[in-house]
Amino acid sequence: MSARSPLAWLVCGVLTLGFAGVWQLQERIDAQRAAMYLERDDLMLRSGKVVQAMSLEYAPLVADLYWTRAVQYYGNKHNAHEANLELLWPLLDVTTTLDPSLTVAYRFGSTFLSEPAPGGAGRPDLAVQLLERGIKANPDYWRFYQDLGFVYYFDLKDYPKASQAFYEGSKHPAAQIWMKVMAAKIAAEGESLETSIFLWKQVYDTATDPALKNNAETHLRSLKVKIDCQQIDALSEEYAKRTGKRPASIRELLQAGMIPGIPLDPMGYPYELGEDGKAEVNLQSPMLEEQLMKNQKQ
Amino acid sequence: MTNAAIETENLSKQYPHGFLHLKKKTSLEGLTMQVETGEVFGFLGPNGAGKTTAIKLLMGLIFPDGGTARILGKSISEVAMHQNVGYLPEQPYFYDYLTAAEVLDYFARIHDLAEADRHERVERMLRKVGLETAKKIQLRKFSKGMLQRVGLAQAILHDPQVVILDEPMSGLDPIGRREVRDIILELKREGKTVLFSTHVLSDAEMLCDRVGVIVSGKLRGVGAPEEIVGVKTSGMEILFELAKNDAKAPLLSAATRTGDRYRAHVGEGELYAALEQLRGAGAKILSVSQVKPTLEEYFMHLVEADRAQAAAVEVSGK
Amino acid sequence: MKRAGVVALNTFREAVRDRVLYNLVFFALLMMAVAILVGQISIGIEESVIVSLGLTAISVIGLFIAVFMGVGLVYKEMDKRTLYALLAKPVRRWEFLLGKFGGLLLTLAVNTAAMAAGLYVALYYVKHPLERSDAFVLTAVYLILLKLAMVVAIALLFSCFTSPFLAILFTTGIYIAGLFAQDLRTIQSQTMAHSTAAFLRGLSYLLPNFENFNVMAAVAHGRGVPGTLVLHNTLYAVIYCTIVLVLAAGVFSRRNLK
Numbered sequence: 003m004s005a006r007s008p009l010a011w012l013v014c015g016v017l018t019l020g021f022a023g024v025w026q027l028q029e030r031i032d033a034q035r036a037a038m039y040l041e042r043d044d045l046m047l048r049s050g051k052v053v054q055a056m057s058l059e060y061a062p063l064v065a066d067l068y069w070t071r072a073v074q075y076y077g078n079k080h081n082a083h084e085a086n087l088e089l090l091w092p093l094l095d096v097t098t099t100l101d102p103s104l105t106v107a108y109r110f111g112s113t114f115l116s117e118p119a120p121g122g123a124g125r126p127d128l129a130v131q132l133l134e135r136g137i138k139a140n141p142d143y144w145r146f147y148q149d150l151g152f153v154y155y156f157d158l159k160d161y162p163k164a165s166q167a168f169y170e171g172s173k174h175p176a177a178q179i180w181m182k183v184m185a186a187k188i189a190a191e192g193e194s195l196e197t198s199i200f201l202w203k204q205v206y207d208t209a210t211d212p213a214l215k216n217n218a219e220t221h222l223r224s225l226k227v228k229i230d231c232q233q234i235d236a237l238s239e240e241y242a243k244r245t246g247k248r249p250a251s252i253r254e255l256l257q258a259g260m261i262p263g264i265p266l267d268p269m270g271y272p273y274e275l276g277e278d279g280k281a282e283v284n285l286q287s288p289m290l291e292e293q294l295m296k297n298q299k300q
Numbered sequence: 301m302t303n304a305a306i307e308t309e310n311l312s313k314q315y316p317h318g319f320l321h322l323k324k325k326t327s328l329e330g331l332t333m334q335v336e337t338g339e340v341f342g343f344l345g346p347n348g349a350g351k352t353t354a355i356k357l358l359m360g361l362i363f364p365d366g367g368t369a370r371i372l373g374k375s376i377s378e379v380a381m382h383q384n385v386g387y388l389p390e391q392p393y394f395y396d397y398l399t400a401a402e403v404l405d406y407f408a409r410i411h412d413l414a415e416a417d418r419h420e421r422v423e424r425m426l427r428k429v430g431l432e433t434a435k436k437i438q439l440r441k442f443s444k445g446m447l448q449r450v451g452l453a454q455a456i457l458h459d460p461q462v463v464i465l466d467e468p469m470s471g472l473d474p475i476g477r478r479e480v481r482d483i484i485l486e487l488k489r490e491g492k493t494v495l496f497s498t499h500v501l502s503d504a505e506m507l508c509d510r511v512g513v514i515v516s517g518k519l520r521g522v523g524a525p526e527e528i529v530g531v532k533t534s535g536m537e538i539l540f541e542l543a544k545n546d547a548k549a550p551l552l553s554a555a556t557r558t559g560d561r562y563r564a565h566v567g568e569g570e571l572y573a574a575l576e577q578l579r580g581a582g583a584k585i586l587s588v589s590q591v592k593p594t595l596e597e598y599f600m601h602l603v604e605a606d607r608a609q610a611a612a613v614e615v616s617g618k
Numbered sequence: 619m620k621r622a623g624v625v626a627l628n629t630f631r632e633a634v635r636d637r638v639l640y641n642l643v644f645f646a647l648l649m650m651a652v653a654i655l656v657g658q659i660s661i662g663i664e665e666s667v668i669v670s671l672g673l674t675a676i677s678v679i680g681l682f683i684a685v686f687m688g689v690g691l692v693y694k695e696m697d698k699r700t701l702y703a704l705l706a707k708p709v710r711r712w713e714f715l716l717g718k719f720g721g722l723l724l725t726l727a728v729n730t731a732a733m734a735a736g737l738y739v740a741l742y743y744v745k746h747p748l749e750r751s752d753a754f755v756l757t758a759v760y761l762i763l764l765k766l767a768m769v770v771a772i773a774l775l776f777s778c779f780t781s782p783f784l785a786i787l788f789t790t791g792i793y794i795a796g797l798f799a800q801d802l803r804t805i806q807s808q809t810m811a812h813s814t815a816a817f818l819r820g821l822s823y824l825l826p827n828f829e830n831f832n833v834m835a836a837v838a839h840g841r842g843v844p845g846t847l848v849l850h851n852t853l854y855a856v857i858y859c860t861i862v863l864v865l866a867a868g869v870f871s872r873r874n875l876k
Contacts, residue, residue: 013868020861025823027854031830032800034847038836074801359706362874379710387706393699395628397635409624410707454703 050099057100065101068093072107076114076213080121087123091115094132102139105146106211108132112149113205113214116157121217126157145208147171148181152201155188165189180204195232199225220292223268227289230265234273234281237261248279304334305462305493306341306358310367313353327353329517331367335495335510337461340488342504343497345514346603351497352390354514355466359387371462383411386460390467392451396440400431400450403439404457411458425453430479444471452483463487465496469503481507501596513599515606521598536571538564539586540578565591621709622717629721630728633687643729647736665745666838672737673758673834679733680726680766681793687725688773689785691718696875705875712867719774719863726766734759751840757848758837764855765831769793771862772826778870796828826858 057064072093079087094111097104114122116129133150140146151167154160165188172181180200187197202225206218234252237260242248244258252275255261264272271287283289311331314324328350335341343351356362358369360376374381394403401422408418426432429449439447448471455463468484469477484507487494498504504511505525512522541560555564562583566574571588578585652671692715695701705711737755742748772792776785802822830851833843 009868009871013864016864017861020857020864021824023857024854024861027850027857028823028827028830031827031847031850031854032803034844034850035830038844038847356875361702361705363872379708382706382708385706387703389699389702389706391699392703394703395632395700397632398628406624406628407703407707410621410704410709412620412708451703 050096053096054100061100065097065104065107068097068100069104069107072097073110073213076110080213084120087114087119090123091125091128098132098135098139102135105136105140105143108136108146109149109209110211110214112153113217116153117217118157121220126153129153129157142174142176144171144174144177144181147174147177148204151184151188152205155193155201156198159193161188161192195225195229199229223289224292226268227283227293230267230273231281231283234265234275238275238279238281249275251275252281303337304370305337306335306369306371306495308333308354308358308367308369311354311357311364311369312366313350313357313362314365326517328357331514331519333512333519333522335493337493338488338491339509340484340494340496340507342508342511343495343514344499344501344504344511344599345497346499349514350517351514352466353517355387355464355495355497358464359385383458384461386455386458386463388448388451388455388463388465388468391444391470392447394439394447394450394454397438399436399438400426400442400446400453401435403450404453407454407457413458421457425457428456428483429453445473445476448472448476448480452480456483456487460492462493462495465494467498468496469498469500477503501599513602515602516610520602535565535567535591536588537591538566538571538574538578538588540564541584541586543582543584561586619713622713622720625709625714625717626720626724629691629718630724633722633725643732647733651740665741665840668737668740668744669755669758669838670834672733672740673755673762673837676730676733676737676759677762677765680730680762681769683726683729684722684766684769685773685786685789685793687722688770689777689782689789691722691774692777692870693780693782693785701875711871715774715778715863715867715870719770719859722770722774723767726770727763730759730763730766749840751842754837754840754842757843758833761831761833761843761848761851764851765828768826768828768855768858768862771859771866775862775866775869778866778873792826793828796826799825799827800829827854830854 053064053068054061072090075089075093076087090111094107094115097107098111101107111132112129115132116122116124116126118124130150130153133146133153136143137146137150147167147170151164151171154164154167158164165185168181168185168188171177172179172185184197184200187194191197199222202218202221206215206222209215209218234255237255238249241255241258241260249255249258252261252264252273256264266272267283267287267289269287269289271284271289273281274284276282283293308331311328312326313328314326317323317325331350331354343354345351353362357364358371358376360379360382369376371381372384395406398406404422404425405418408422413421423432426435429452431446431449431453434442434446439450442450448468452465452468455465465484468480472480481503484494484496508525510522510524513520540562542562543560555562557563564574575585575588695704701714704714734756737759738748738752741752741755769789773785773789776788780788799822802818802825833847836843
């Protein structure tokens with residue numbers, strides 16, 4: 003086919019017009035399918051054992067496929083701000099049955115299974131189940147104990163069990179020292195802001211998966227807000243002691259020289275004092291939305 | 301205004317070959333020839349000379365790298381040209397799950413023949429090539445000879461003006477070859493133009509009005525079989541009998557002997573002298589005839605010359 | 619155009635006389651029998667299982683036929699040289715291609731229809747009166763046929779210039795890629811450069827999006843599919859097939875037959 007022949011031009015023309023048409027149609031089809039909630043979500047085979055039997059010797063490869071689907075599933079739901087994550091557990095169940103050594107699946111799973119909606123599936127019990135399976139299959143991976151302790155501490159609020167998990171994990175020669183410290187601290191104090199911040203920072207620092215990192219960052223932000231507000235309230239108390247009345251606004255604290263500048267929340271918006279005199283997030287800050295979402299679940 | 305049914309001008313084809321298809325092998329170079337309307341033209345040449353390439357180019361199965369060709373005035377790139385041309389491929393093969401009648405009917409439909417016409421033609425063709433008894437048998441059961449006949453039938457099914465046959469006699473037994481020859485002659489009687497390729501020289505000599513000899517992709521000579529080999533004779537041949545083995549006859553040493561008969565070759569000028577010798581020796585002259593070079597000799601001569609040239613080219617390192 | 623029809627009918631006849639086809643239909647019927655068996659075991663979701671299994675079987679068997687017969691459509695004729703006599707006739711090369719495509723598509727349509735009938739028989743067996751909602755299964759079957767048409771076109775394209783083995787590999791590869799095309803569009807990763815993401819997005823539109831035609835999830839639960847989706851999918855398949863066939867015609871038109 004020479005470059006000048008009419009046939010070549012026809013082919014190019016058809017290709018260009020055709021793909022333009024295809025592009026247009028595809029967008030419409032995508033929209034329609036989304037509206038129908040027609041996802042590839044109908045997981046026909048939810049039994050890990052059945053899938054394992056069917057995968058023959060390709061189990062690890064199939065595990066990877068299911069893992070990919072799990073991540074995509076979470077990602078799509080998250081982007082669409084949908085709260086219903088009921089397929090997450092079956093996907094992870096099959097993944098870890100097919101490949102019990104896929105550590106990232108356990109870590110990811112435990113976080114997003116236990117996390118309350120809309121960030122996760124809100125099933126900390128399943129998260130515990132997943133992690134216990136992981137520990138059984140990978141007894142040397144101490145981080146699972148970290149995750150277990152995490153779930154007990156944050157979601158199940160079962161401090162004795164949390165402490166226990168951290169303690170078990172600390173026994174591993176490779177485990178970091180703070181595990182032992184954490185075990186003791188939680189046994190003694192139960193929940194505390196310090197502990198929470200520390201644990202989330204651990205996840206943030208060591209996570210390679212972007213979803214996990216983002217999630218940790220979100221939590222750290224709201225914890226920072228709590229601490230900031232606590233500190234501002236403490237300063238307000240100081241002020242009240244000094245001047246006899248509570249400050250009407252944060253400016254007054256600044257003018258009294260008690261703070262070097264107007265404190266900003268993690269999104270960069272200045273804190274305000276609410277009607278009850280307690281420190282609050284600025285009405286315009288996106289942190290407000292995050293806080294409201296968090297409060298919704300409780 | 302030409303009377304040519306088929307004409308080519310500088311038709312060439314190269315095939316890429318060798319590692320990564322970088323080298324080019326010239327399969328056909330500058331073929332320029334005409335086939336007159338109503339004549340039977342033979343393409344002669346050894347295997348791989350380019351006969352099939354030339355024919356495939358004419359039929360649009362492969363595309364020329366250079367040159368043009370026309371059949372019945374229409375360029376070979378026009379599809380409509382095919383309506384009036386019949387083609388028999390080399391070693392034909394057809395859909396083996398169809399019967400002979402079905403294959404011919406299929407091709408008849410492709411030719412857009414009307415239904416009643418189709419039926420009648422298919423029957424006629426089957427009779428013509430001698431396949432009526434086998435018309436309901438699936439082609440997978442056909443012998444090579446039978447397939448060749450089916451091929452011939454589909455080539456003339458639509459009553460084309462020009463018929464092009466690629467090695468129509470190959471693989472046939474003597475009876476089959478005879479039948480094909482008869483069909484070609486019949487086509488000629490009907491005024492059709494026939495072009496066929498073969499490497500069997502006797503067939504060419506017998507059937508063709510003109511032949512074109514192709515060696516190594518080049519057309520070496522075109523003309524009537526007798527013309528091509530040249531009218532000039534290469535001497536006379538004397539067939540004689542000698543009663544006794546007389547060593548004195550000088551011709552004897554040069555003659556070939558079969559029993560009591562001898563065959564001797566002499567130049568034209570020396571004929572009478574030789575005859576005198578033989579008379580003196582008491583030989584019985586059986587016949588004296590002209591020796592004309594055969595097409596085969598001409599052919600071999602060309603091939604040898606070509607090989608020598610190729611060798612020379614290699615040696616000179618070009 | 620009429621000649622394309624002649625080639626198509628002949629291709630269909632070839633498929634029918636090729637006894638492989640009969641076996642596949644038998645296999646499909648067997649699958650339906652298995653479906654009924656499964657229906658006996660599980661409780662309450664027999665219809666869903668039969669429809670899902672049946673549609674899966676129709677899709678998978680159809681794919682097998684489309685790929686394995688598709689890659690031979692042109693190659694076989696070139697290899698066995700049946701093409702020589704045919705192309706010497708007044709038929710254009712694109713008419714030939716269109717005919718081969720049409721013939722295999724016709725075969726698939728007939729085959730699919732037979733299997734769909736079998737599915738309905740199985741469905742009737744399980745829940746005696748068939749409801750209106752069961753008609754939606756036909757929509758799903760139709761969409762599967764559209765998908766198969768695209769696969770045939772792609773297989774035909776490869777058949778024009780590669781050996782059957784490679785053609786099967788490429789066609790299957792494109793099919794799998796096409797299944798994940800939708801995911802390529804929504805791929806999000808912090809670590810990816812914008813240009814890569816944009817490239818992948820563009821690629822996702824060029825690839826045949828086979829997931830478009832999958833409505834099993836809805837139909838298995840008795841839900842219908844909007845008519846506009848069916849229309850859009852039909853247009854999509856028609857345009858895509860046209861693109862591929864034109865490409866095939868372009869490639870084949872200058873191909874030298876050995």
